[in-house]
Amino acid sequence: MRNIGKEYYGVRVLKNVSIRLKKGQILALLGENGAGKSTLMNILFGMGVIHDTGGFEGEIIFEGKEVKIAKPSDASELGIGMVHQEFMLIDGYEIAENIRLNREISQGNILSRIFGKKLELLDRRAMRMEARKTLDSLGLEALDETVEVENISVGYKQFVEIARELNKKNIKLVVLDEPTAVLTEGEAKQFLDSVRAFSRQGISFIFISHRLEEAIEYADTAAVLRNGELVAQCSMEGMTAEKLSEMMIGRTVELIKREERQESAKTGGILFSIRDLHVAMPGERVKGVDLDIREGEILGIGGLAGHGKVGIANGIMGMYPASGTVLYRGEPLHMEDTLGTLKKKIMFVSEDRRGVGLNLEASIELNTVIAALRVNQEYLRKFAGIRFYDHRAAAAYTAKMIKEIDIRCTSGSQPCKRLSGGNQQKVSIAKALAMDPEVLFISEPTRGIDIGAKKLILSYLVKLNRERHMTIIMTSSELAELRSVCDRIAIVTEGKVAGILGPDEEEYKFGLLMSSSIQKKTGEGENDEEDKTPV
Amino acid sequence: MKGTMTTRLKDNAVTILFAVLCIGSILCSGQPMSYIINETAARISRNAVLILSLILPVLCGMGLNFSIVVGAMAGEIALILITHWNVGGALGMLAAAVICILLGSLFGFAVGKLMNRAVGQEMITGIILGYFSIGLFDLMFLILLGRVIPFYDEELMLANGIGLKNTIAFHDDVKNYLDNIWRITLDWSLVYAAIGAVAVLLILTVRRKRNYGETFFQAATRCRRAAITAGILAAAAIIVWSIPALRLACQGTQVPMAVGIITALLCLLTTFLTRTKLGQDIRTTGHNMDVAIASGINVGRCRLFSIMFSTVLAALGQVIYLQNMGNMNTFSSHEQVGQYAIAALLVGGASIKKASIGHVFLGAALFHILFFTSPLAGNRLFGDAQIGEYFRVFVGYAVITVALVLYGLKQTAQKRRNEETKR
Numbered sequence: 001m002r003n004i005g006k007e008y009y010g011v012r013v014l015k016n017v018s019i020r021l022k023k024g025q026i027l028a029l030l031g032e033n034g035a036g037k038s039t040l041m042n043i044l045f046g047m048g049v050i051h052d053t054g055g056f057e058g059e060i061i062f063e064g065k066e067v068k069i070a071k072p073s074d075a076s077e078l079g080i081g082m083v084h085q086e087f088m089l090i091d092g093y094e095i096a097e098n099i100r101l102n103r104e105i106s107q108g109n110i111l112s113r114i115f116g117k118k119l120e121l122l123d124r125r126a127m128r129m130e131a132r133k134t135l136d137s138l139g140l141e142a143l144d145e146t147v148e149v150e151n152i153s154v155g156y157k158q159f160v161e162i163a164r165e166l167n168k169k170n171i172k173l174v175v176l177d178e179p180t181a182v183l184t185e186g187e188a189k190q191f192l193d194s195v196r197a198f199s200r201q202g203i204s205f206i207f208i209s210h211r212l213e214e215a216i217e218y219a220d221t222a223a224v225l226r227n228g229e230l231v232a233q234c235s236m237e238g239m240t241a242e243k244l245s246e247m248m249i250g251r252t253v254e255l256i257k258r259e260e261r262q263e264s265a266k267t268g269g270i271l272f273s274i275r276d277l278h279v280a281m282p283g284e285r286v287k288g289v290d291l292d293i294r295e296g297e298i299l300g301i302g303g304l305a306g307h308g309k310v311g312i313a314n315g316i317m318g319m320y321p322a323s324g325t326v327l328y329r330g331e332p333l334h335m336e337d338t339l340g341t342l343k344k345k346i347m348f349v350s351e352d353r354r355g356v357g358l359n360l361e362a363s364i365e366l367n368t369v370i371a372a373l374r375v376n377q378e379y380l381r382k383f384a385g386i387r388f389y390d391h392r393a394a395a396a397y398t399a400k401m402i403k404e405i406d407i408r409c410t411s412g413s414q415p416c417k418r419l420s421g422g423n424q425q426k427v428s429i430a431k432a433l434a435m436d437p438e439v440l441f442i443s444e445p446t447r448g449i450d451i452g453a454k455k456l457i458l459s460y461l462v463k464l465n466r467e468r469h470m471t472i473i474m475t476s477s478e479l480a481e482l483r484s485v486c487d488r489i490a491i492v493t494e495g496k497v498a499g500i501l502g503p504d505e506e507e508y509k510f511g512l513l514m515s516s517s518i519q520k521k522t523g524e525g526e527n528d529e530e531d532k533t534p535v
Numbered sequence: 536m537k538g539t540m541t542t543r544l545k546d547n548a549v550t551i552l553f554a555v556l557c558i559g560s561i562l563c564s565g566q567p568m569s570y571i572i573n574e575t576a577a578r579i580s581r582n583a584v585l586i587l588s589l590i591l592p593v594l595c596g597m598g599l600n601f602s603i604v605v606g607a608m609a610g611e612i613a614l615i616l617i618t619h620w621n622v623g624g625a626l627g628m629l630a631a632a633v634i635c636i637l638l639g640s641l642f643g644f645a646v647g648k649l650m651n652r653a654v655g656q657e658m659i660t661g662i663i664l665g666y667f668s669i670g671l672f673d674l675m676f677l678i679l680l681g682r683v684i685p686f687y688d689e690e691l692m693l694a695n696g697i698g699l700k701n702t703i704a705f706h707d708d709v710k711n712y713l714d715n716i717w718r719i720t721l722d723w724s725l726v727y728a729a730i731g732a733v734a735v736l737l738i739l740t741v742r743r744k745r746n747y748g749e750t751f752f753q754a755a756t757r758c759r760r761a762a763i764t765a766g767i768l769a770a771a772a773i774i775v776w777s778i779p780a781l782r783l784a785c786q787g788t789q790v791p792m793a794v795g796i797i798t799a800l801l802c803l804l805t806t807f808l809t810r811t812k813l814g815q816d817i818r819t820t821g822h823n824m825d826v827a828i829a830s831g832i833n834v835g836r837c838r839l840f841s842i843m844f845s846t847v848l849a850a851l852g853q854v855i856y857l858q859n860m861g862n863m864n865t866f867s868s869h870e871q872v873g874q875y876a877i878a879a880l881l882v883g884g885a886s887i888k889k890a891s892i893g894h895v896f897l898g899a900a901l902f903h904i905l906f907f908t909s910p911l912a913g914n915r916l917f918g919d920a921q922i923g924e925y926f927r928v929f930v931g932y933a934v935i936t937v938a939l940v941l942y943g944l945k946q947t948a949q950k951r952r953n954e955e956t957k958r
Contacts, residue, residue: 119813
C-alpha cells in the first residue's frame, strides 16, 4: 500500500501511509486506538464505510500490479481475507456452513441448467468435508464441524473465522484484527502457532494487536502508526516492548507511574458504610460485602473477573437488584432509587460504556449533559413557563470538557458512535462531571483503550480527587493501574472483600488475597465454577 | 428433558391455544364431522398458496410480507382480463397464470426496490404500501377506466361506461374451473398424496444413494423432511381407511386435485429454492445482513428476489382463491388478504424469523376451522351469529399482535441470556 490517505467527516485519519509486506511474512500493525489501523485495513478490504465516506487517496499494489478494491468481494477475488474484530459469523448456521459462507459447494440439476448457477443445490456433505480438512490443519480435531456456531465458545469462534479465510483456495493475505483479544493465553498460543505454520506455506498475514509481546514473538516486521502517520516499518529482530511502545506513543512512557500519596485520605471521616451487600448481577455476584469508604480517598476495588468486584458499584447505583445496608453520611441509601442516589451527587461511570454509559446515536453534547439535565434540571431555559433545552449552555460546557480532557472529535455535535473507545470513555467521564459529583464510582475506566488515553484518564482522576476533593471508588481488573492511583485497595474474592491493602504493599500479597479462594476451594471441594467464566 | 418440554410448549403456545379453541368451537357448533372436514379441505385448498407466498420473505429476514395485497391485485387484474377477453377453460387459466407471473414480477420488483430502501422497516412499509396500492387500484378501475384508459365492456362495467362493477361474476368456464378438472373424494386423495410423497422420497433417496454411495436405508433416513412428510400422509391415509365413520365423512368430501397438485408443486418449488445456493444466500441475509454483505452476497438482489417470488405466488394464489369463489368483490376482495394469510401462518407456529411449509398447512387448517365454526358456535350458544363474527375478527388481529409481542419478548430474553454467557 502506497501513500494512503483518508478523511472522515473532515478529520484526517490517515496521512501518506506506505507499508510493504513480503509473501509468507507476518506483519504486526501497531498503534494506539484511533491511530488509523482499522481504517487502513478497511481500505485494503474495500469495506463499504470507506466508499460511503468519499473513498481514499493513494494506491494498493498487490503482487506487482496496481489493484482497485471497491468492495469486499474484490478483495476476496484477489486472495485477501479479513478476520474482523467483531465476529462475522452466522449464529444459526453450523460451522461448515460458516466456513463456506458464500462459497457453498453446489451441484447442478435441471433447473440450474436453465436458470443459471444460483439454482444449484447445496452439497452439504462436500462442504463438511472441506471444513473438516481446514479445521484439522488448524489442529482442531476435537471440534465437530456440524455444530451450530451459537453453541461454541468465543475462542472457537475465532478459529472458525480464520478457518473460513484459510479455506479459500486462492488465499494469499489474511488480515487479523486483534485476533487474540478474546482468547485465553493457551488458545492465543495455539492460534498464533497455526498462523505461523500457515505463513511458512506462503500465506502472508497482517496482524493487529495490543499485546506487544505477542507481536514481537510472532511477527517478522512491525509497522507502527501514530495519529494516522506511519512512524516506522522495521524488522522485529532485537525489538523490545519498550521500544515499540515508545514508537506508538511518541514519548517515553512510564507504564506505571506512582502518584504522590496524600496523607489526608487516612484521616477523612467515613462517608460510606456498606454492610452485608448482596448484588444479583449475573456473572459478577456480590455475596456479602462489608466495606467502609473514607471521605476524600481514592479507593480501588480489584480482584479476578467474575468474583463480584464490578457488581459492588452496579448494586449501589441500582443497576441490578441488591440487598444489605449502605449508609451514606450516616443516612441509609436506597439503592433501588437511582434518581435519589444521583441527586445526592453520587455518580457512576459504568464499565459498559457502549451499553449503559452512552447513547451512541446521540451527540457528544447531549451525552455530556443528559444526566445533569434529567437529575438536576440544569441546561434548561424557561420560556413562557415551559422548560426548553438550553443548547448554548450545553455546548459551552461540552466545549470546555473537550478541551480539558482532550476528547478527539470534529465537534460537540458528533455522534458518540463515531468516536474511538478511549474518547467514548472520556465522554462518559465528562457526563459524570457535569453533575459536579462528590462521589464518583468508576468501573474499568481504561478497559479497551490505548496507553495514551489511559494515562490521561488516570491522572485526571487523581486531579479531580486532589483539587475538587472528590471521593473516587475505582474498580479495575488491572492491579498496576490501581496501585498507581489509589490510596487503599480492596480485593474482592468470591463476592466478599478478602482484604484491604495499601498501594505500596508487595505484589505477592495481592496475589495471595485473590487466590485465597482457590486454595480454600481445593481444601473444601466447593464447586463454584459457573461464576468464573473469563471476561 | 423437562426443560426442553416446557420450552417446546412455550414456543408453540399460539398453535396449542388455537388447537384447543378449534376443538371447543367444533364441539359447540354441533356440526357433523363430514361438514367440518368438507369445509376445512375446501378452505385449505383455496388459501394454501396465498399463505405459502409468505415464506421466502420471512427467511430473507424481511418479516411478514403484508404487501402480498399487491400480488393479489395482480391476480385480480388477470381474472378481469380473461373475463373481458372471454377466454376460459385451460387456455384461460394458462393466460391468467402468465399474466400473474408477468404482472406479479413487475409489481414485486417495484415493491422489492422500495423495501430495499426501507431496510429494517419492511413490515410497516408493507402494510402502508398495501393501503396505498388499494387506493391506486380504486383510482385505476373506478375512475380512470373508461374515462382515460380506453376500455369498454358492457358486462364488466357500470352503466355509464366508467369504472368496473362492484361485483364481477366469472364465466362458467372460469368459475370453479380448476376445482372441477378432477375431483375425487378425500379418502382416495389422501392415498394419492401419500403415494406422491413416497415417490418424492424415493427419488431423493436414489439420488443420494447414487451421489454418495450410501446404503438405501441410510439415504432414506438422511432425507428427513421428505421421510416425515411421507410418513404423516401415509399414516393419515391408513387411519382414515381403518376407521369406518371417518372414512364415511371423508367420502362426502370432494377434493380438487388440480389445485392440490399445483399447491404441491409450488411447495416443492419453495423447498427446492431454499436448498439452492440462492436459498442459502437468502437465509444468510435473513440471519445477519452485515455478515452477508461482508462475505460478498448481493443482499439487495436476494431481498428483491424474495419479494418478487412472494408477489407472484400471491397473484397465483388469488386466482385459485377467486375461481373457487366464482365471483369477486372488485374493490374489497384483496383488502384482507394480507392479514388473514399472515394470521394463518402465525397460528401454524411461524414467527417473524422462521416459517416452513408445515406451518402453512397446520395454520391454514386451524385458522380456518376457527373461522367458519365460531359464528356457528356463537349462533348455537348465544343465538346470535354476530358474536362469533366479532370473535373471529378479534382473533385474526389478536393473533398477529400476540405473535409480534412474543417475538419481541423472546428477543429481549435472548439478549439477556447472551449477556449472561458473555460475562
